[in-house]
Amino acid sequence: xxxxxxxxxxxxxxxxxxxxxxxxxxxxxxxxxxxxxxxxxxxxxxxxxxxxxxxxxxxxxxxxxxxxxxxxxxxxxxxxxxxxxxxxxxxxxxxxxxxxxxxxxxxxxxxxxxxxxxxxxxxxxxxxxxxxxxxxxxxxxxxxxxxxxxxxxxxxxxxxxxxxxxxxxxxxxxxxxxxxxxxxxxxxxxxxxxxxxxxxxxxxxxxxxxxxxxxxxxxxxxxxxxxxxxxxxxxxxxxxxxxxxxxxxxxxxxxxxxxxxxxxxxxxxxxxxxxxxxxxxxxxxxxxxxxxxxxxxxxxxxxxxxxxxxxxxxxxxxxxxxxxxxxxxxxxxxxxxxxx
Amino acid sequence: xxxxxxxxxxxxxxxxxxxxxxxxxxxxxxxxxxxxxxxxxxxxxxxxxxxxxxxxxxxxxxxxxxxxxxxxxxxxxxxxxxxxxxxxxxxxxxxxxxxxxxxxxxxxxxxxxxxxxxxxxxxxxxxxxxxxxxxxxxxxxxxxxxxxxxxxxxxxxxxxxxxxxxxxxxxxxxxxxxxxxxxxxxxxxxxxxxxxxxxxxxxxxxxxxxxxxxxxxxxxxxxxxxxxxxxxxxxxxxxxxxxxxxxxxxxxxxxxxxxxxxxxxxxxxxxxxxxxxxxxxxxxxxxxxxxxxxxxxxxxxxxxxxxxxxxxxxxxxxxxxxxxxxxxxxxxxxxxxxxxxxxxxxxxxxxxxxxxxxxxxxxxxxxxxxxxxxxxxxxxxxxxxxxxxxxxxxxxxxxxxxxxxxxxxxxxxxxxxxxxxxxxxxxxxxxxxxxxxxxxxxxxxxxxxxx
Numbered sequence: 001x002x003x004x005x006x007x008x009x010x011x012x013x014x015x016x017x018x019x020x021x022x023x024x025x026x027x028x029x030x031x032x033x034x035x036x037x038x039x040x041x042x043x044x045x046x047x048x049x050x051x052x053x054x055x056x057x058x059x060x061x062x063x064x065x066x067x068x069x070x071x072x073x074x075x076x077x078x079x080x081x082x083x084x085x086x087x088x089x090x091x092x093x094x095x096x097x098x099x100x101x102x103x104x105x106x107x108x109x110x111x112x113x114x115x116x117x118x119x120x121x122x123x124x125x126x127x128x129x130x131x132x133x134x135x136x137x138x139x140x141x142x143x144x145x146x147x148x149x150x151x152x153x154x155x156x157x158x159x160x161x162x163x164x165x166x167x168x169x170x171x172x173x174x175x176x177x178x179x180x181x182x183x184x185x186x187x188x189x190x191x192x193x194x195x196x197x198x199x200x201x202x203x204x205x206x207x208x209x210x211x212x213x214x215x216x217x218x219x220x221x222x223x224x225x226x227x228x229x230x231x232x233x234x235x236x237x238x239x240x241x242x243x244x245x246x247x248x249x250x251x252x253x254x255x256x257x258x259x260x261x262x263x264x265x266x267x268x269x270x271x272x273x274x275x276x277x278x279x280x281x282x283x284x285x286x287x288x289x290x291x292x293x294x295x296x297x298x299x300x301x302x303x304x305x306x307x308x309x310x311x312x313x314x315x316x317x318x319x320x321x322x323x324x325x326x327x328x329x330x331x332x333x334x335x336x337x338x339x340x
Numbered sequence: 341x342x343x344x345x346x347x348x349x350x351x352x353x354x355x356x357x358x359x360x361x362x363x364x365x366x367x368x369x370x371x372x373x374x375x376x377x378x379x380x381x382x383x384x385x386x387x388x389x390x391x392x393x394x395x396x397x398x399x400x401x402x403x404x405x406x407x408x409x410x411x412x413x414x415x416x417x418x419x420x421x422x423x424x425x426x427x428x429x430x431x432x433x434x435x436x437x438x439x440x441x442x443x444x445x446x447x448x449x450x451x452x453x454x455x456x457x458x459x460x461x462x463x464x465x466x467x468x469x470x471x472x473x474x475x476x477x478x479x480x481x482x483x484x485x486x487x488x489x490x491x492x493x494x495x496x497x498x499x500x501x502x503x504x505x506x507x508x509x510x511x512x513x514x515x516x517x518x519x520x521x522x523x524x525x526x527x528x529x530x531x532x533x534x535x536x537x538x539x540x541x542x543x544x545x546x547x548x549x550x551x552x553x554x555x556x557x558x559x560x561x562x563x564x565x566x567x568x569x570x571x572x573x574x575x576x577x578x579x580x581x582x583x584x585x586x587x588x589x590x591x592x593x594x595x596x597x598x599x600x601x602x603x604x605x606x607x608x609x610x611x612x613x614x615x616x617x618x619x620x621x622x623x624x625x626x627x628x629x630x631x632x633x634x635x636x637x638x639x640x641x642x643x644x645x646x647x648x649x650x651x652x653x654x655x656x657x658x659x660x661x662x663x664x665x666x667x668x669x670x671x672x673x674x675x676x677x678x679x680x681x682x683x684x685x686x687x688x689x690x691x692x693x694x695x696x697x698x699x700x701x702x703x704x705x706x707x708x709x710x711x712x713x714x715x716x717x718x719x720x721x722x723x724x725x726x727x728x729x730x731x732x733x734x735x736x737x738x739x740x741x742x743x744x745x746x747x748x749x750x751x752x753x754x755x756x757x758x759x760x761x762x763x764x765x766x767x768x769x770x771x772x773x774x775x776x777x778x779x780x781x782x783x784x785x786x787x788x789x790x791x
Contacts, residue, residue, distance in 0.1 A: 077414075084408065145401035176375060176402040181359070181780055182368040182671060 539584030
């Protein structure tokens with residue numbers, strides 16, 4: 001399950017659809033074309049079978065419509081938030097490849113250098129849209145760190161094999177030294193960055209229940225259902241829109257229990273833990289450092305298919321932890337933590 | 341580009357650095373204190389002297405990241421409104437019917453700290469029918485998708501009371517099936533009468549979880565959790581739990597006061613030896629402070645709020661959770677649930693059909709909010725006390741802990757007056773800063789550091 005790029009682009013497109021056309025940096029055809037190019041990225045740099053990726057582009061428009069929901073008008077903040085989420089997800093594999101050079105040697109290193117070159121070529125040829133987007137973000141958000149993003153692109157896509165973009169603490173050399181000591185286990189963040197409907201809702205706050213969120217349609221927020229039932233009765237589906245390259249908290253339960261698109265997926269995006277130690281979400285020890293376990297440097301591909309996680313757009317099955325009700329009073333509806 | 345520091349940010353100086361935690365977004369980070377000062381300056385926060393350096397990419401980027409994680413907001417009043425609004429939406433989400441039913445207030449135990457007034461009276465068949473009718477009417481409205489019942493008392497497993505549990509469960513289950521509403525239940529019991537046959541019957545009636553109180557290892561438990569004749573109960577309760585563990589999940593509660601505060605780890609060891617901690621999905625173990633809720637409480641030795649929370653911090657430092665079985669919450673979570681007392685479709689129903697909003701009022705008819713009549717709830721003006729409760733009112737409004745507790749226990753909150761220690765305040769108010777420092781510097785502290 002590493003469809004973050006695609007799903008973040010869908011979220012971003014949905015957010016843009018809420019802006020007046022003349023204010024939008026990209027028109028609908030450009031958004032769709034970029035989405036198709038991103039599907040091409042997955043064909044080229046992951047082990048996902050082509051037949052699985054074939055036809056995904058057809059879902060773009062309906063998914064954007066679905067994510068946009070009833071609330072058509074978006075503010076600039078929502079667009080910036082979604083754009084940054086997308087850029088982070090697009091940069092993430094580039095960062096992983098760059099950093100993996102620390103731990104590599106011989107064929108692995110050659111493979112990684114070749115992979116960087118291929119990704120640089122792809123970026124230059126197919127992703128020019130992103131530079132337009134960066135220009136627009138710099139113009140519209142005075143805080144947007146455009147220079148940092150450009151530096152990261154330049155560094156991660158550099159063909160100089162010894163060029164590393166991170167220090168020994170895996171801190172990006174271009175970014176300010178803010179280290180995240182803890183982040184919520186899994187954050188379901190809304191389409192809009194300051195939208196409370198999902199912000200901060202975590203699986204752990206819904207232990208034993210099924211967390212369902214509906215951020216767009218009616219802005220009703222997240223709700224933890226049936227927390228007191230036995231675990232086996234709670235293995236329901238919660239659908240979210242995206243995940244990063246390492247979904248440590250997600251378990252596939254029953255992919256047949258729901259069909260894609262049946263449930264309104266709304267606006268959710270997993271925000272991976274960005275503490276300084278997990279730019280590589282899954283690591284294995286190496287003689288010289290770490291190497292991302294979901295990366296095959298010799299084949300030049302990320303192993304998404306091999307991770308056995310579903311790749312469906314708009315569908316991710318989550319099982320919450322079992323309930324540990326700690327309250328004196330029973331919760332009225334959902335939620336298990338804390339004294340009431 | 342004026343931004344404001346979030347009302348829910350907790351700043352903790354840590355040498356040349358600053359730890360920042362936001363109780364609304366739950367992000368916890370560390371950055372250089374000087375960089376933060378520059379960010380404050382850039383964003384136009386009040387404690388700066390100039391407009392800041394927009395041209396400095398590092399400062400701008402830091403401000404951007406902090407805004408993205410909720411440490412800075414465009415509009416502080418809107419931020420507060422959103423926290424309150426989120427809770428109100430959950431409170432008025434009218435799709436779940438939650439009832440706490442006490443078939444009796446009678447009990448076979450004589451715990452000194454009990455806040456209830458035992459009455460040897462069991463719910464009549466007429467009251468059972470009124471509850472059945474009320475639920476059927478509510479479910480027929482079509483707006484409920486789920487229903488949950490907590491069986492409570494007194495001791496709900498006393499023989500006559502248990503008959504009511506069985507009879508009413510069957511009726512409620514039938515009603516839920518008829519209206520396609522999901523049903524779940526749990527039971528609060530002292531565990532003394534919870535033999536295997538009873539547990540099996542409860543499980544058949546969709547009771548999934550039993551909350552049982554153990555006040556420590558046998559020698560301590562048997563001091564407070566006694567039968568009316570004064571004899572101890574630990575051995576039989578543990579035997580019952582052992583025999584019913586495959587049928588029910590158990591939530592073990594330990595009522596903590598000054599007399600048994602030292603025995604938390606010892607009780608955990610007992611539970612471990614019983615094999616109860618091997619599967620956290622089947623067992624929970626949590627601590628609750630003994631409080632002087634009512635005049636009937638003879639507990640004595642109550643811990644103050646702050647002492648109880650200090651105890652929790654000490655337990656964390658001493659590794660209470662280190663075996664992977666969590667007893668004390670390690671990281672804050674947002675308050676997602678709404679207490680029965682202020683939930684819009686929740687009632688506590690006493691043995692005579694009297695209605696309450698708060699469990700603590702059970703049996704005190706002068707505090708009931710009405711009665712379940714033949715045509716449904718007949719409510720009185722005391723309901724307003726609960727419907728008017730707002731966690732964003734009073735001192736809580738400006739408290740940075742609000743997203744974590746949403747005012748805490750409504751009853752305790754309503755009782756508190758400005759200036760006093762609010763008994764409803766969550767543990768994090770007392771030890772969040774120390775705990776965050778502990779998380780940031782995870783080396784264990786020495787014994788005695790918190791004495």
